[in-house]
Amino acid sequence: MGLEGWRVFSAATILGILFFHGFCLSEKAPNYTFVHEATSAPDVSFYDYIIIGGGTAGCPLASTLSQNYSVLLLERGGSPYGNPNITNLNAFGAPLSDLSPSSPSQRFISEDGVINARARVLGGGSCLNAGFYSRASTSYVRDLGWDGKLVNESYEWVEKKVAFEPPVKQWQSAVRDGLIESGVRPYNGFTYDHLYGTKVGGTIFDQNGTRHTAADLLEYANPKGLTVLLHATVHKILFRTKGRSKPLAHGVIFRDAARIKHKAYLKAGARNEVIVSAGALGSPQLLMLSGIGPEDHLRHHNITVIYHQPFVGLGMYDNPMNAIYVPSPSPVEVSLIQVVGITRFGSYIEAASGENFAGGSASRDFGMFSPKIGQLSTLPPKQRTPEALAKAIDDMSKLDAVAFSGGFILEKTMGPLSNGYLMLRQKNPNANPSVTFNYFQEPEDLQRCVDGIKVIESIIESKSFSKFRYDDLTLQVLLNMTANSPVNLLPKHSNASTSLEQFCKDTVMTIWHYHGGCQVNRVVDEDYKVLGVDNLRVIDGSTFYDSPGTNPQATVMMLGRYMGVTMLNERLASEKSN
Template structure:
């Protein structure tokens, strides 16, 4: 396929990586005797701990606390086990593209116009993501005030179940060597650690391409101490306020799949707690629905104010992602994120690739950059309408399979510094809140994107990458191909280089690393206790001021284990006789 063909490819807005159908593995689901549908729950029940959200933090937290106490884990979604769209690397993207009411992902569109997804499945985002596993930097651990020894032990606890070294084949190796040639040094080999330079990170996909999720960490649980309820949508946290200086959380109201209301209460005990681990959207949303948030906003929705907390929903950030598609004259392997370049200027470089065989079947509907999952970068964010997505998907179906041979090299920025806010739209917790991230509002974020794109140019033009590029497609042509309008079969800027600043703004997508809304020192303290209330904590990515490492899932899982151990140790110490 020549340059004209690639222009047609870009105009058709094909942001899809081809994935093989793969071998059908026989997945063996864990024998979780504690896993039940919420419809089986009693009208009223009592526990030492009630955890709202069975995601990347909630699962390790529940498994840890169940060793010594009774724990109720409430998950609004389904089980990941037995769903091939979750399990296999070869079908990555299928769960994200599924927009049925029973889908493990729930699409939302930020007020910025960028399309994203939130998990509704046991195991949370670890059931939907591209699988990259890497720890936070030592400076991040220090800044958070965490105990370094316990952090390392907690990471190792997670890694025994869910982390693996990926097989690095030709295309990923070319990106790796291109990064090193581009000056992103030193080369640190395979490591989970966050180190400046180029490295191979971990993955939650094993050698057979089978995904391992945070739900697998429930294998550590004491089955006699844990109850997990699926399709349990928590509508409200219950508080006692009469005669108290601080409102005290003492239970929750949740509804099952049939809409039947249930109440779960904390057993009598000064140390028992409700812990919210519902994610960066779900946690601030639930606090507001329960009367914890900005007073005026709660009153607008006729929600009784339990505690005026103006910072709930503030500090919402999402790491912007920008990618360049590189068509390849040679076949490339199927890969998700494996290599990362950690630059000194605050941009992270990663890559993913596809593969196809002439005459073979393709999974062109899916991929890290597919319009089917909302990743449409050929139009500026505000123009990514349902009609535009539909047209992109239709155009994609008409392309020759050779159009899918290639890969994407992406950059995401550290932090970011830009932030926005979250507000309620409805009182129904199953309806997405309104969220604004203000991508590139801070000039430093935009500059980091520009600098990252320049590194990508150096990778593409490097000697190690030469096998996987067309010589007649320099970076300006690739930028124009990536950002071409679907109504324009020729590049936008035929006689001039595309402005990198404008490219960053026009092609911004999510990498699903949004965070904030219940941040430390604003909504919770360093023990993740909600300020101004008793017996209530928030433990998840909503507490982050900025995203840890290049990809946060390892740290979010670690945090569940870390805080579970902290809570157990502190409580057991307090219960020892003098």
């Protein structure tokens, strides 16, 4: 197809090409005798540790602590096992497009207008993501003061269960070689490590296309020491305040799927703790609902103030992602993110190709860039209304199959520097809080996006990538392929640099790597203990200032294991000294 044929595609073409596809069978559920529905829980129970959130950090943390102590893990969602929309690569996007109350994904829209998602399933975000597995950099580990030896051991502990080397076929190879040709060097081969240059990273999808998640790390657990309750929504952390200089966390109130209230308490013991691992939205939200947060905001919602903590909910970050669709004259294989270019100016370059048919050949799903999951870059964020999404979905359903030959090359802004805040909307813990990320508020973030788009242009024009491009489709044409849509994504500025800046702002999407809200030395100390109260920690990505590596899931899983081992070692040393 020539240039004129491509120009007549609707706006949906740019966004509508599916992202992932695979051929696999549903993973057989492990025999977890310790996993139960919360409806079976007693009215009152007692444990050494209560962990709120069975996600990417909560599962490895619970598994580790259960080796020596009794642990209750409370997860507001269900099990990922037996759900092919989670375990099968070819169904990527189906959970994210499911807006039902029972969906493993809960959609939220930031005040910026970017449509996003939070996990609601055992295993957390590792059940919904694109699967890329990559460690944090050595400088990231050093700056946080983590023990490097234990960090490496904890990564390895995770990788034995969930990490694999992906196949690298023609499209991914062309992007890899195009990155090298474009100067993103050296080539570091296959590695989990975060190194400047170009590399092939890991994946949590195995050779059969089956997803492995943080829930698989519960295979390490001591079944006699762990109780996991599903569909258990925590409404409040309980504190003792009478006669104490600092409030003491001593239990939680949670409700099961039938809305029946249960209470779980810590057993008597100075080192027993409640641990919040509910994610970057859930953790600050739950602290506020429990009375820890900015006092004026809590009083506005008629919440009793336990401890005035003005930094809860501040420092909310989401890495902006921008992508360019490249139609191909040659057939492309189906691939997920496998190759990454880690630039020195602060942009990560990744790619994917092929077509996905979640729900069968008659029901196309467009993966990571689909309006079905809220990714609609053909309109600026504030214009991505339900009506606009519906129109884009309808437009894509009418596309000819030739439209799906090609793939996306994307850039993710490192850090980022721009950040915002989270606030309660209401007291229902199942309701989404209000969150603002302030994408590209800092000029350096915008410049990183512009520089990343320039690298993508270089890849597209490289000799290595020539097989997968039409010679008459320049970057300017690719950026303007939405000219027939109601909104032209690239306003006709005379200054090309300004145009790229506008492109970044108008087409920004999420890559689901949001973090912050309970940051170290603001809300928690370096041991993740909540400042101003006793027996309470937050251990998850809400404590981060920067998203680690090119994808945070490896480090969040590592952190759960790392802190579990650290806590066990500290407790063992204390008990021996006594």
